[in-house]
Amino acid sequence: MHTAQAWLAKIRDLPLPDKVRLMNVCGGHERSISMAGLRKALPGNIELIPGPGCPVCVCPEQDIYLAIQLALHEDIVLVSFGDMLRVPVNVPKSAIRSLEQAKAAGADVRPVASPLEVVRIALTEPQKTVVFFAAGFETTCAPVAGMVAEGIPDNLLLLMSGRLTWPAVALLLESEQPGFDALIAPGHVSTVMGPEEWQFVVEQHHIPTAIAGFSPESLLAATYSVLRQLIEQRPFLDNCYPQVVKAHGNQAARRLLAKTLDVIDAPWRGIGIIPRSGFELKAEFAAHNARLKFPEATDNASHRAGEMPPGCDCARVVMGKIRPVECRIYGSACTPRTPVGPCMVSDEGACRIWWASGMRKELAETVVIA
Template identity: 40%
Template sequence: MKHMNEYRDPELAKLYLEKIAKTVTQPWSIMEVCGGQTHSLVKNGIIDMLPKDITMIHGPGCPVCVTSLSLIDKAIHLAVNENVILCSFGDMLRVPGSKISLLEAKAKGAAIRILYSPLEAVKIAGDNPDREVVFFAVGFETTAPANALSVIHAHRKGLSNYSILASHVLVPPAMEAVINDKESKIDGFLAAGHVCTIMGNAEYYPLSSQYKVPIVVTGFEPIDILQGILMVVRQLEQKKYVVENQYARIVREEGNTAAQKVIFEVFEIKDQTWRGIGTIPKSGYAVKEKYASYDANKKFSITIDEAPEHPECISGEIMKGIKKPFECPQFGKKCKPSFPLGAPMVSSEGACAAYFHFSGSVEV
């Protein structure tokens, strides 16, 4: 805890806030990409303490939130209609599909199991050779190594009854998409430190150079966030547009090359549909043909059309940073964690959930 406390030191936080206030001379809009960063901003009251010229924009950095409706519906179909044991991380269960959620399907008797690791799903497949086992592989680049490793592990064990339903989304293409959105105004980014731990920083240099935006790879503790904001503001005030690494205690320039090797053994890059945003080119991972027998999309050949979002949900505008959660007419009314209209109110990384749970420090 001593190691963590230094990144939550109130006096150090005050010092960084003073430095930010002394540095900023004009309005700037900064997007924190990751939902974990959003929660840190809101939970710790940082948004309220920043100078009025600093506007934090909440990005699409919640993989559960951007998993397409059709994939959720497909997961539900597999569990309900295909006699599949469907395994998933817990935060996917309450995300609404077009009709019901995985949690509702589980309550109706579907074989849905909550796991902490995809390797647990491989064990379940080994213990149940007469049942198909599918792991709902959701996440950014951060969780891709473990999901890929589960495929490699199943292949080595000769398991023919294991597959993954992949919904991996990639951060840099999403950042480019929101930069190019006509309604978005972003002057700089706090990049997701955990993603860069895996992938390194190289993918951000072209973005920073082409679009003239500072990108600071940032951690998740209050001091990380404040230091990252200060680094972005200093660049903006000096008209500098480079990639910097605030999270140097964890992130290395080249990332985790062993993890990258595992990812690209199993996955290849493809276009991906982001819930509430649309299709972003080259923004997802698909299982390579070499491991096609472990790809639930191919194994079960299910086609489910993308359903429309709930008509009163503005999650797409929230995840692109165009609107804040409290600007939704249904925030805290029809839409609550106990009855969410959209995914950002469900996930532990969703912006709407952050504002709902920690609304004492934000406008509602």
């Protein structure tokens, strides 16, 4: 196996075009790229674009607002993965803007690390209604599906806000300006769903694609692969993470997803409805669907569809249209200590990752990606 230095040497030896744009759609990839300094290590004509790889960042405003209102006004325990607690909604500063603020105001809001922890809370407090606000991509939704399939306590409800990764990429590719020349596909999603999920990028759009892991070596191997494909004009789907990504993925996890969750048209924050991009509980589990349990609150929250904070360009960052430093409020109104948009909140958000790696506006060229 080549070292990172060896892959960099092979990439530098390639007859590269004047400019080539590579998109990744995984927050873990973006973190590895930024923390390893790969942007600076690669030739300057290679642009690495962070794409829709952060599930917290695309969780729709109305879902977050609904979770906050349920926590504040219903006699429930609201549990969610940690990143979700700090994501603000677009309400006046005098109002409660996040689950973290709702907790500070007295609501019973608890961060959790896994569905097993959620079940434990529901079992140890059977007199309470527990609402699990479940946001995430396929890798997060698979264990949620396993939790449902095993049978969950009667007092546990789910507010599902799961999303599939590939439909956002399909939306970009079907637009007039996709904004990238090759794709670095996500390793963990491919581990669950199988590499075949990304075959459409090659077959329908003739764009080179390689699945990568999270080490610099795997990311550089995938980079070399797609660059070779571009130069030779021979696009194909390459698996540069064969240690864990196998044909057809994790079939047990896929069966659990199919057994418990429907794939539906779903909203993405600031982007709109993307066809067949969301997960929702199947009708047979309706007794555990928080939206059905609290219809009035759900209806009120639905009126907040599409809301984004003034000046926030997170949707354009998520879709790879601008770099994080090109957001109008990056580093000024919006920092990790005072986040305005979700991309600065989540550890998988491109803005948070760029800030953590030391990227500031004054250090970056103001070149628009697309």
